[in-house]
Amino acid sequence: MTxxxxxxxxxxAALVLAALLTTSCGGPGSNTAPPEASSSSAVPxxxxxxxxxxxxxxxxxxxxxxxxxxxxILDLITGRVHTTAQVKDAVRLGTDGRFGYLHTPGGTHVLDxxxxxxxxxxxxxxxxxxxxxxxxxxAGGRAQxxxxxxxxxxxxxDGRTLLYDRSELEQGKIATPVTxxxxxxxxxxxxxxxxxxxxNGSGTTELVVLDRRGKSVASPDVTxxxxxxxxxxRRGVIFGCADGALLLRAHNGAFTAEAIPYGTDVPxxxxxxxxxxxxxxxxxxxxxxxxxxxxxxxxxxxxxRVNTGxxxxxxxxxxxSPLLVLESDGSLHGYDIATGQQTAxxxxxxxxxxxxxxxxxxxxxxxxxSRAYVNDPDGKKVLxxxxxxxxxxxxxxxxDVRPVLMAETGR
Numbered sequence: 500m501t502x503x504x505x506x507x508x509x510x511x512a513a514l515v516l517a518a519l520l521t522t523s524c525g526g527p528g529s530n531t532a533p534p535e536a537s538s539s540s541a542v543p544x545x546x547x548x549x550x551x552x553x554x555x556x557x558x559x560x561x562x563x564x565x566x567x568x569x570x571x572i573l574d575l576i577t578g579r580v581h582t583t584a585q586v587k588d589a590v591r592l593g594t595d596g597r598f599g600y601l602h603t604p605g606g607t608h609v610l611d612x613x614x615x616x617x618x619x620x621x622x623x624x625x626x627x628x629x630x631x632x633x634x635x636x637x638a639g640g641r642a643q644x645x646x647x648x649x650x651x652x653x654x655x656x657d658g659r660t661l662l663y664d665r666s667e668l669e670q671g672k673i674a675t676p677v678t679x680x681x682x683x684x685x686x687x688x689x690x691x692x693x694x695x696x697x698x699n700g701s702g703t704t705e706l707v708v709l710d711r712r713g714k715s716v717a718s719p720d721v722t723x724x725x726x727x728x729x730x731x732x733r734r735g736v737i738f739g740c741a742d743g744a745l746l747l748r749a750h751n752g753a754f755t756a757e758a759i760p761y762g763t764d765v766p767x768x769x770x771x772x773x774x775x776x777x778x779x780x781x782x783x784x785x786x787x788x789x790x791x792x793x794x795x796x797x798x799x800x801x802x803x804r805v806n807t808g809x810x811x812x813x814x815x816x817x818x819x820s821p822l823l824v825l826e827s828d829g830s831l832h833g834y835d836i837a838t839g840q841q842t843a844x845x846x847x848x849x850x851x852x853x854x855x856x857x858x859x860x861x862x863x864x865x866x867x868x869s870r871a872y873v874n875d876p877d878g879k880k881v882l883x884x885x886x887x888x889x890x891x892x893x894x895x896x897x898x899d900v901r902p903v904l905m906a907e908t909g910r
Contacts, residue, residue: 550628557614557627558867558909560881561599562874562902565589565860569900570601572612572630573881575872580898583610584632590860592904595646596778598633598668599906602640607653609633609668614909617648618779620733625909634673636663643686645729650689650711658682658699662711679713685726690736691749697726697738706738706745708754719756721745725767730774732781734797739771739785743802744795759800771795775814777866778910782817782836786810792824794836805839807832814864814871821886823864823871831864831873831890843890851877865907874905881905 560573568587571580591602597615601608611631617624636642641656651663653676660683661676679687684697684704693716694709704726708717728739735748743760771785771793781797787804792813794803809827821833821842829847834840849862865872870893871884879901883894 547626550626553625553627555625556616556867556909557625558907559612559614559630560865560872560902561592561594561610561612561904561906561908562881562898562900563589563592563601563904564876564901565903567900570610571898571900571902572610573896573898575870575883578896580896581630583630584608589904590640592906593644594906594908595644595651596910597908598646598651599908600636600644601904602638602642604640607636607638607642607644609636609673611668611671612908616910627909631671633668633671636661636673645686645688647689649692652687652689652694654683654685654687658684660687660696677712679709681713685738686729688729688731688736690731690747691754693749693754695736695738695747697723706747706756708747717754719747719754721756721758727770727772728774728785730776730783732776732783732797733779734781737774737783737795737797739774741767741770744771746797746800757800759795759797759802761802775812775864777814777816777868780815780817782815784813784815784822786813792822792834794822803836803839805834805836807834811861812864812873814866816866816868816871816886823866823884823886823890825862825864825873831871831884833886833890845884845890845892848873848882848892849875849878850880851875860903863905865905867907867910872905872907874902876901876903 558575562571565588568585570583570586573580586601586608588603589601593600599610611633613628613630615626636653638653638655643654645652649665651665652660654660660679663676664674667674682699688695696707697704698707706719707715710716723740723745725741726738730737735746738745746757748755769788774783774785776783783795785793787793789809792805792807807824812825815822822836824832826832829849831845833843835842862874871886873882879898881896882892885891885893
């Protein structure tokens with residue numbers, strides 16, 4: 500089925516955060532725009548102090564065993580494994596492309612993977628540096644973290660949001676945060692030098708565009724019932740809603756929102772609420788209940804429902820690549836998104852099957868431009884899949900820990 504629609508105390512700190520915003524090519528990791536070239540000894544374009552620039556993506560996997568607390572960073576270029584801080588009882592592992600956020604009941608631990616990319620549209624910079632243990636944020640297991648080049652927004656389960664200076668995180672420090680006024684539903688998302696949020700008030704939930712001090716500067720005339728899930732794409736920010744999704748875009752300083760409805764009634768248990776995709780792609784995936792997957796093509800404003808077997812994990816690289824679904828039989832399946840037909844299938848990959856952990860964790864699929872990665876906790880390994888070659892297992896990385904939680908950085 501495809502549906503288409505044409506369609507005070509914190510003020511000084513806030514000023515500091517605002518000053519960090521830059522439209523230059525310095526990107527994350529540089530505090531100021533690079534100087535103009537005046538001689539052969541000028542700082543090279545894209546230079547970041549303390550980092551090495553590379554011509555290709557520098558990916559690393561963050562891995563954690565919540566029971567032992569053992570945490571590792573696997574360099575996918577060299578195959579080397581780095582040991583970092585022990586973090587026990589983690590219930591989730593998130594990432595903003597560089598930093599990993601291990602959410603525990605008592606706080607959120609921040610790890611610097613040491614790899615990241617800066618996408619300027621017409622060109623991309625890839626960087627690598629040493630891994631680093633940054634420290635703890637006072638936000639529990641249900642906190643949501645979203646970042647851009649200047650700020651990291653941490654929204655706790657009560658809807659309170661703190662803004663952290665990202666340049667300080669890049670230096671291995673956690674600065675005193677700025678507190679946004681009011682409470683919010685779901686994550687506060689930094690986007691185009693602003694903040695996107697669903698603000699609570701008078702029994703309603705309203706989508707607002709805030710400046711970095713928390714002042715509302717726009718309120719698109721749209722509704723989004725029961726907002727859950729978000730994703731940043733090249734075409735704007737997607738928010739999941741009860742009847743589909745909202746796409747919010749910025750152009751010449753103006754913000755517009757467009758509804759992308761399912762086009763049919765969808766039960767609450769089958770709505771897209773957690774989006775998975777390759778960063779930089781405009782094709783999003785989400786479980787549609789137990790036995791199907793939603794694919795949202797942001798460019799075409801279309802939803803496609805693909806009937807699969809029981810879904811454990813899902814993702815896609817987009818742009819004509821197969822839909823990847825880890826199913827309950829422990830095998831990885833590939834589907835043609837346009838037709839919904841299965842195109843490839845592996846033998847069972849996971850040593851202990853796909854059982855969900857006592858903390859609710861389950862294996863995941865991480866996807867980049869040429870490979871996918873599946874974690875096998877009981878087998879103490881990570882499998883690298885060539886999804887353009889019939890889901891061939893290209894490499895297997897043996898580990899000394901159970902990689903229960905996994906996230907890819909550097910993309």
